[in-house]
Amino acid sequence: MGTDGRRDRDERGRARNARPRDGLGRPLPYGVEGVERQPEGVVRAPAESVAEAQALLDAGRPFHAHEVFEDAWKSGRAEDRELWRGLAQLAVGLTHAARGNRTGGARLLRRGAAALAPRAADGPYGMDVAGLLRWAEEAARAAEDGLTAPPPMLRSPGPPA
Template identity: 75%
Template sequence: MSGTSEARQGGGRDRDTAGRARNARPRDGLGRPLPYGADGVERQPEGVVRGPEETVAEAQTLLEAGKPFHAHEVFEDAWKSGPEDERALWRGLAQLAVGLTHAARGNTTGGARLLRRGAGAVEEWASETGRGRPYGMDLAELSAWARELAGVVEREGKAISATGRAPRLRGRVD
């Protein structure tokens, strides 16, 4: 949470110490808000500048833990703080993670749409840059994973397990 403490201000909106609106409600592993006072999972800090290798490693750990919403936040930080020529890559990866989030929450239409949009974005970035394996990630395999999962989500029409469907960012482990 950006290293700031958050509080409800006089029954109004939650605000951080700088006065910016920030929802302080606890969240579940898929980023859904829980009632105040409920036990939630630790939130992913926002605005953290990481190197690309650290971004990929942290996002993979979160994906494997069934926290694609949190992985999306890690990718979003990279997209906002990284070099201009890589922003489309990180944005596409964030779309893949949030697509998995929606599919796990049961939003099959939005989940499938975001999975396909993210797949298209990383494919386009790889095509434009000629880089199909940036930071060890196999973008062709990630795109295939996303498109396949989008089809499964649409066919099944129900929430899926985020943990059981997490991608391997750096390819399959045999």
């Protein structure tokens, strides 16, 4: 609800929470300065989605990376929806773990990995899905132990420069 007691709405009249958010997507009180929010509903090419999400993950903003993946999931090809959904779940798993929800974080990391597993062999959009599966299990174990996992590397590392 807004400060006037009415629901926040976007320019089309749809309900949207306009409260500022912190770097992990938690709502802050009205009037407090939060981090810039990721715009919603942006249609990007798959490579742009991967690059944008990777930059957000590297900056410690997995909640915002999840929003990029969610846009790709909603606007992308039907055959890629599970891929984007799985990536969004990895980002949300990191978000939960960073917020202190160890069990939920680990569970979402493993759920995201399960959604990605069928794509491990084809490496869609240059992504190292097999590497992501290994990373997700390590990150889930780290979350369970209360440790912080490094951000995933979405693309296969190239040859040394």
